[in-house]
Amino acid sequence: MNVRLMNFNEKIAAVFAATLKLIHTNGFHGTPMSKIAQESDVAIGTIYHYFPSKDDLIFALFKHCRSLLNDYIFDGIKEDFDYKASFFHVWRNFVKFYLENETVFSFFDQFFSSPYHEKNKAEIQEPIGGQNKVLDFLQEGIDQKILKQVDVHLLVASYIGVALATVHSIKFKDLKFTEKNMEELMEIIWDGAVNRNKNN
Amino acid sequence: MNVRLMNFNEKIAAVFAATLKLIHTNGFHGTPMSKIAQESDVAIGTIYHYFPSKDDLIFALFKHCRSLLNDYIFDGIKEDFDYKASFFHVWRNFVKFYLENETVFSFFDQFFSSPYHEKNKAEIQEPIGGQNKVLDFLQEGIDQKILKQVDVHLLVASYIGVALATVHSIKFKDLKFTEKNMEELMEIIWDGAVNRNKNN
DNA sequence: TGCAACCGAATGAACGTTCGATTGATGAAT
DNA sequence: ATTCATCAATCGAACGTTCATTCGGTTGCA
Incomplete structure (x- = not known):
């Protein structure tokens, strides 16, 4: 390239x-x-x-899309957001990005489930778009005792997993992208992730 | 066929x-x-x-694997399980099935993210293996006021989404399949899904 | 003059699918 | 009991298509 x-x-x-x-x-x-x-x-x-080669094209396209996603999801976070507000904001951006860029979602979806992913794993590092930044963000919540005191990867799996499943569900018409649904979903994830010995 | x-x-x-x-x-x-x-x-x-044709082979294989999964995840539920115990049991079976049948996981993963899925959607009905039974099970929890009073698809997305992301994470070595991790994950999902105005 | 950008016909490999042939089991007719 | 017809199961060479890639050429800027 x-x-x-x-x-x-x-x-x-x-x-x-x-x-x-x-x-x-x-x-x-x-x-x-x-x-x-x-x-x-x-x-x-x-x-x-x-x-x-075609493989090089695919891989370059992947890197391009990943950087689009990374730029997108952490955009618009205000200084005065508390942790919960940022938690919601990033998650919502994640879902929004995929809904606004359906072709990118399809591409990632197929890319990650294909052996392309395995073959280039070493070069990829962050398996699902922006996950390293997401990981750092969630680790911060753990360190501040806002989130559950568990391995951060458990929280990443929940945070990203629900977002991806949500987009899938919307894409395949099981679910409507309404304000109410998104808020209820964020409540579900938040209630699951939050450290119940402390906050709300 | x-x-x-x-x-x-x-x-x-x-x-x-x-x-x-x-x-x-x-x-x-x-x-x-x-x-x-x-x-x-x-x-x-x-x-x-x-x-x-090759397409017919792939589709027949899909139906075969789906029925394997369906038989597996609801197996072993005892009469005396309360709802929470069943909630955990099914979720754990879901993850276990995919970990024990890595080739099936890969296949589903690729099948669902490929246009195969879209083309045969009418014939498939239940988009992700056993989801209809899972959907009924979660709806039951809603009706009994054990789970949050939301659209059942939100809970399905959480339940299945976290399971899939977990398997992915284990497969790609970010996460270990330990008793402790699985229990903490189930707590995360349960805390998210449960109706906080009532039980625990 | 040199070199990057650009073009698309040509190439050879790989693919999905077809088809004519062979086998063996079943059962009806002799 | 023997013969024969039928048909599903099996096989793999062969066919035509489609694909990724190559290469010899043209253009236009520096």
Whole structure:
């Protein structure tokens, strides 16, 4: 891959967009390079000019999307938010991001459950988007005795797990994305995560 | 597909086993019919005798695995279990099943995040294994005022979402499957789900 | 002049599926 | 008891398609 990727060539942006769209609707199978070229109006040769192989393209796209997500979920936290407010804010952003970027959600979903994930695990580090920052944030809550005094990974699994399941459920029409539902969900997670010997 | 499938031909069992294994290690890509034939010692022609297409094979395998999971998770519930005990029991079985059947977990994971899922949604009904029974079970808890008085899908998302995230986390080595961890996780989910105006 | 960006026809490998042939079990007809 | 017809089960070589990738070429900026 190429350093120029960072200042974001229009061609590359088109390729990324086309790849996301195609994977969303046709899956990882069913999105050959030829269709990516067609959909993005970039010649196959050009794509291979930037990405040595299809795998490299997928992996670069993954890193790009991950950074989008990371930027998004911690955005808009005000100084005067207490821990609970931030806890809600980040979780809601997480769900919102995936709902607003359905193709990214599909892509991540497929990426993480495919052997791509395993193969590149070493290079990925943070298994689910922004999880390291989330992990630090939850650890902070543990240290301040706001959250349960348990292994932080248990809380991460709850926090992220419920968010992902929620998005799935909304996507497959079992659930409506209403203010009421989101608030009730956040109550469920908060009540589960919070240290009951102290706060509320 | 064939009715004889139900009394489980040895050949078909071999094909199913080989397919699960291959999909687990090589993903949905990377498991061509030729390799399934090779790994299972069943001729390609024979596989096509039972399944009209690769899609049909995958879908039949899905239904088979789903019924395995359904049988498993509600097994072993004693008459004298109260609701909380059953709540824990089923959740623990859910996690245990996936940990004991890693290939099935991989397969479901990939199946649900692929367009297979969308295409066959009408025929699937219960999106994640055994979810309908889980849904009924949780609805019962709501009706009895034991659980929070919310849309049951919110509780399903929490219950299943945390279980899936837990298995993922264990699989990718962030988490150990210890008694202590499982109990703390169940406390987290229970505290989140329970109706705080009443019980504990 | 050199080099990065760009193009798409051509290539060879890999894939899903087909099909004609073989086997063996069942049972009706002789 | 023997023959024969039928048909499901089995097999794998062969087919046509589709895929990822290559490569020789053009363009245009520095």
